[in-house]
Amino acid sequence: MRDRPILDGPLPENSVTGAPTPSLASQVRTAVIWRSGSQIGTQIVSWASTLIVIRLLAPQDYGLFAMAQVMLILLNTMNGYGLASALIREEVVTEERLRQTLGMLMLLNGGLALIQFLAAPLVALWFDQPMVTQLLRVQSLLYLAIPFCALSHAILARRMDFRRTAQVRLAPALAGGARR
Numbered sequence: 001m002r003d004r005p006i007l008d009g010p011l012p013e014n015s016v017t018g019a020p021t022p023s024l025a026s027q028v029r030t031a032v033i034w035r036s037g038s039q040i041g042t043q044i045v046s047w048a049s050t051l052i053v054i055r056l057l058a059p060q061d062y063g064l065f066a067m068a069q070v071m072l073i074l075l076n077t078m079n080g081y082g083l084a085s086a087l088i089r090e091e092v093v094t095e096e097r098l099r100q101t102l103g104m105l106m107l108l109n110g111g112l113a114l115i116q117f118l119a120a121p122l123v124a125l126w127f128d129q130p131m132v133t134q135l136l137r138v139q140s141l142l143y144l145a146i147p148f149c150a151l152s153h154a155i156l157a158r159r160m161d162f163r164r165t166a167q168v169r170l171a172p173a174l175a176g177g178a179r180r
Helices: 024-056 059-076 081-089 095-127 131-144 146-158 162-179
Strands: 005-007
Touching: 024 162, 059 095, 059 131, 081 095, 081 146, 095 131, 095 146, 131 146, 146 162
Parallel strands: none
Antiparallel strands: none
């Protein structure tokens, strides 16, 4: 029961309506439309909210944020999205494989969060800005959400459910833009 495949490609027919699944060409067309549309929408919201933040923050505040981003971006290169993305190309994905991947992602990102939390005073010392310590420590919490986001994204991509992926990408962009 444990090794039964749970993600072994698209179903031959829609499990809800009983209709046949769309052709690969149709799926690719839909994927391109949703992916590019969500990317453009997300980018517009991101630019607009960034411009608003620039107008609201003092230049030194925005500079502190940029200093903290250096560490965040560096560690983001190791956050394990590739581990989850490997599930997309596997022929069969079992429940055990999903659990293993989630466990590895949790360990990896927990470690990255700890590294950033502990290195925050050193980075602040490097920039000679004590406030960077607090920013980096708060931002270290972001790594704790990555395992769940990365695994969900890989599952949706494997199912070629790009509409839902686009909706999921756009929702946080809108929420983040509204928050700013």
